[in-house]
Amino acid sequence: MGLTRQSTGAGLSQGKGALDKTVPGDLIVALAGNPNTGKTTLFNSLTGLNQHTGNWPGKTVTGARGRYRYRGCGFTLVDLPGTYSLLANSPEEEVARDFICFGHPDAVVVVADATCLERNLNLALQVLEITGRVVLCVNLMDEAERKRISIDLPRLSECLGVPVVGTNARDSHGLEALKEAVLMVASGRSPFRPLVPRYSAPVERAVSLLEPSIRETLKGRINSRWVALRLLDQGPPFLEQMRRQLELEPPDLAALTARLEQSPLLAGSQQQSIWMDEIASSLVGAAEAIGRSVVSLEHREYQHFDRKLDRLLTSRLFGIPLMIALLGIVFWITIAGANYPSEALAAGFFWAEERLGAALLAAGAPAWLHGILVLGVFRTLGWVVSVMLPPMAIFFPMFTLLEDLGYLPRVAFNLDNFFKKACAHGKQALTMCMGFGCNAAGVISCRIIDSPRERLIAVLTNNFVPCNGRFPILISLALIFMVGGAGPLQTPAAAAAVLGAVVSGVLMTLAVSRCLSKTILKGLPSSFTLELPPYRKPLVGQILIRSLLDRTLFVLGRAVLVAAPAGAVIWLAANIDLGGASLLDRGAGILQPFAYLLGLDGYILMAFLLGLPANEIVIPIAIMSYMATGAMTEPATLEELRLLLVEHGWTWLTALCTMLFTLNHFPCATTLLTIYKETRSLKWTLTAFLVPTATGIVLCFTVAQAVRLLGLI
Amino acid sequence: MAQPLIPLSELPPGRRGAVRELKLQGISRRRMLDLGLIADTCVEVLLKSPAGDPTAYRIRGAVIALRSEEASKILVESLA
Incomplete structure (x- = not known):
């Protein structure tokens, strides 16, 4: 449950600070994903470390890291905390978001649960919004197979514009293909054109109003479209939060805030809540649409056994x-x-x-x-x-x-x-x-x-x-x-x-x-x-x-x-x-x-x-x-x-x-x-x-x- | 079509509902959106815990338990 990184010793470090350390010459690969997708098992299979995994959400709070070599290249793998999104404000989500934005990963592997693909795609889309250097790893393929869920991986790859690899981290199935895809993306040789999620016309208009001045201020340090979106749905506190990492000087900060507040269309708490809904809904909707087009269920009641067991183990009479x-x-x-x-x-x-x-x-x-x-x-x-x-x-x-x-x-x-x-x-x-x-x-x-x-x-x-x-x-x-x-x-x-x-x-x-x-x-x-x-x-x-x-x-x-x-x-x-x-x-x-x-x-x-x-x-x-x-x-x-x-x-x-x-x-x-x-x-x-x-x-x-x-x- | 909206917490186990409105604000609202609870999302009530609260729901293929405090602020239209 909790005793994770510290105990496994060599090669592992922990803490927010540790995220900044790298081995010279290594390509840096971040491992992101919803809780409970087998992310840590995958981390272990790739690096050979025994980081603790558990079948329930919320264990990796700080980022564990390990190394592996593939085709003569060194890779530093960073296991980010499991999160459902990069939007909300929990410490885990902050760690994950900050590393993807500022840790300069050469590739981000988004680990998704094959048995629950649609919801996992939401996070994948959010990562894609920050960086196109993404590999989607659809894990737990064996579980999906057992539940007679089939996923059209090539089609998924087409939809997202990134390499998609199906794996079973538990028996190391698919790991070679994953390493190959990571090498391709991390070394910048990916032939794909990553998807950039699009929003409704009002959101896009608002983004286009904000983006130019952001791009000018940040000088390409970070994806300006993403910053524009976050300014819309989180408001000035977002800038305040990111001031250190973005190396924003107070005048820049003031200028950006002024730009945001200039237009009543963009700012204000009520407006912010509307943007939040619109943006979140668009992403969930996009994930749903992609999910529908690539997942087929042979058997609607695929969770039948789990539900039966749940009814016993949590029943009023027998649960306790x-x-x-x-x-x-x-x-x-x-x-x-x-x-x-x-x-x-x-x-x-x-x-x-x-x-x-x-x-x-x-x-x-x-x-x-x-x-x-x-x-x-x-x-x-x-x-x-x-x-x-x-x-x-x-x-x-x-x-x-x-x-x-x-x-x-x-x-x-x-x-x-x-x-x-x-x-x-x-x-x-x-x-x-x-x-x-x-x-x-x-x-x-x-x-x-x-x-x-x-x-x-x-x-x-x-x-x-x-x-x-x-x-x-x-x-x-x-x-x-x-x-x-x-x-x-x-x-x-x-x-x-x-x-x-x-x-x-x-x-x-x-x-x-x-x-x-x-x-x-x-x-x-x-x-x-x-x-x-x-x-x-x-x-x-x-x-x-x-x-x-x-x-x-x-x-x-x-x-x-x-x-x-x-x-x-x-x-x-x-x-x-x-x-x-x-x-x-x-x-x-x-x-x-x-x-x-x-x-x-x-x-x-x-x-x-x-x-x-x-x-x-x-x-x-x-x-x-x-x-x-x-x-x-x-x-x-x-x-x-x-x-x-x-x-x-x-x-x-x-x-x-x-x-x-x-x-x-x-x-x-x-x-x-x-x-x-x-x-x-x-x-x-x-x-x-x-x-x-x-x-x-x-x-x-x-x-x-x-x-x-x-x-x- | 114009069915009355009821809080998700009042939907009995076994029933399904379509999300129509979230009466939550701030971080709680964001959490629900992150779980995929946007307009028209279909939610199935699976089971109640021994004390009657929280309740487990199937939301977009995942099983998520919510307390009545949150579930009562999610308005749904009951589906047949």
């Missing part, structure tokens, strides 16, 4: 239960399946730790260095890797599978109403689901929400759903204090604990989203459109590679980055002696009065603070402090853990408040780092830290005081 069941299965497999590999990994790390420690001491290292490096840094690293890696390696591929099948947009469809009531976006349901796997991944996935306000809400509230790392704390505490340890009730009780945590996480997400949008993120929900793409057969091999590379290793990498220094800090805190007590004991002592108010104790609160790098190490740190072992330790059995906790004054209230605080406290360092990278704002990162923490403090305080006042304990 089926969704919960699916999610439940995913969790169950993750938790059950991760146990064994986690233990094996932990054993491996323990073995390595002993060897490493022995070697270090044998080399004459002092005890404190051994402590910091081996018992601190290495043990924490090993811990984080062995508890995080297996669940993620299981959860992410399963999630990606659901994504590839096309099920996830249906989840957003099912749940949108709840999010609407919270003044948020239905796609937040998906970022939330992703958050169950890992909040950092959940935060990145918020890129799929295209309006900034709703995206920020999703980012700030993602932490309210418990990630994989928090389930073990919740499960063990629930088992110990709610059902009295292991026994026949263990499995159902664990399941109930997880379910309870999930439900309360979802409710908190909705409540906090609503609060945020009524306070610091005020505003009406922006317009909502959600495409429900056709169900597709997933490519299992690709899923495994992608989810492991893109998500698992990426998140793990960030976790390791923050865990290593934290390991040193934890060890130091536990071992620096300050007048007879360790730093950790002192800290816990200071926190004790406050922690007591929250139903916790100083050590638990201290463990949450020191456990900032990863929720998985909170309990080990608490145990370390209770046992005063000086290094993180794991209890052998649940019963041992129970005895240890009870010995240190735990009651069911302590457990309950710890569970509440687990669900509602600051995001882990990996997530915070990710929030900062996504929002580029310290303010929002701080907000993301404070909102759940404040919620947790209020909740725990209320519960603890109420229970004590009522004398329940």
Whole structure:
């Protein structure tokens, strides 16, 4: 869903700035297209990179780039965000439009979905308006064939005046022909005469009034006809927006604006709206006409199977239960399946730790260095890797599978109403689901929400759903204090604990989203459109590679980055002696009065603070402090853990408040780092830290005081 | 021919309508135009989500879900 470019490493760069970089001598090829046309799969097939693809709109927000060689020529391929048009104002459309206008691509490949050609042609026509150096790639030809849709490609090529190539990016069919066409267009040897879309007489007249002065001012830096059209349907703000790229001096800007406003025929908001309608309608109409002349459907009801499946998966009766069941299965497999590999990994790390420690001491290292490096840094690293890696390696591929099948947009469809009531976006349901796997991944996935306000809400509230790392704390505490340890009730009780945590996480997400949008993120929900793409057969091999590379290793990498220094800090805190007590004991002592108010104790609160790098190490740190072992330790059995906790004054209230605080406290360092990278704002990162923490403090305080006042304990 | 215009949100699933008027402005209007919702476009109501809103429509071969806020501002003529 979201973890894309950063993780795939070599040869890839990202960000708006990256769009300006090129390899000298390379021909630059932009890849444009509607969301969900297999654009990214095509990008991967051409460049051999594994950029993440998903069967639903809105993933590539920044342009990924890769290279390929063909007939001795180097090509730099830029994957533009998927958009329906280049006219509206979303960040994705701006990135795509700006690159086509100012990135000086030698060719633009417009990727179209063969099963939905007409709508895709709208974008193709808009690109043609900017540049004639276009290759139309009609992708997903196999799907079209299966749905008995046939497309007359030569005729399409004639209509548009550009080369048209039919492809199946999934099995690399047609790629050679595509490369050939791109080479032809990019090297300027195309025999075609590209179509220039024409409009109604009034529009054409208006364009001819504006175009000469534009051409004079811009001196051929960009297609003046296109600028004239945009001035008509977007008005002066368009010029303002493009001032930097167009290298417009203020006097030029004033002159053009004056030219526009001179004539009441051209300007004014009402007139602008009329132009917008006329221009958009003409293009849609042209796309419809071309579509009609080249597409033939043998079978009108070609979407029959999809609709039947939709009726089941989104039905009033079964839609939501089926969704919960699916999610439940995913969790169950993750938790059950991760146990064994986690233990094996932990054993491996323990073995390595002993060897490493022995070697270090044998080399004459002092005890404190051994402590910091081996018992601190290495043990924490090993811990984080062995508890995080297996669940993620299981959860992410399963999630990606659901994504590839096309099920996830249906989840957003099912749940949108709840999010609407919270003044948020239905796609937040998906970022939330992703958050169950890992909040950092959940935060990145918020890129799929295209309006900034709703995206920020999703980012700030993602932490309210418990990630994989928090389930073990919740499960063990629930088992110990709610059902009295292991026994026949263990499995159902664990399941109930997880379910309870999930439900309360979802409710908190909705409540906090609503609060945020009524306070610091005020505003009406922006317009909502959600495409429900056709169900597709997933490519299992690709899923495994992608989810492991893109998500698992990426998140793990960030976790390791923050865990290593934290390991040193934890060890130091536990071992620096300050007048007879360790730093950790002192800290816990200071926190004790406050922690007591929250139903916790100083050590638990201290463990949450020191456990900032990863929720998985909170309990080990608490145990370390209770046992005063000086290094993180794991209890052998649940019963041992129970005895240890009870010995240190735990009651069911302590457990309950710890569970509440687990669900509602600051995001882990990996997530915070990710929030900062996504929002580029310290303010929002701080907000993301404070909102759940404040919620947790209020909740725990209320519960603890109420229970004590009522004398329940 | 002169059938009354009704909001798209009131068209029941299974029915089709022809777009006659968009009462949206600004970016929302542009979004709808980009989806191909121009005058005379035929829209088929496919299904409602479990809570009754949003609703999925077939628009020019694609399946697009719209909330009632938007759909109520798209006036259509019901087709047989």
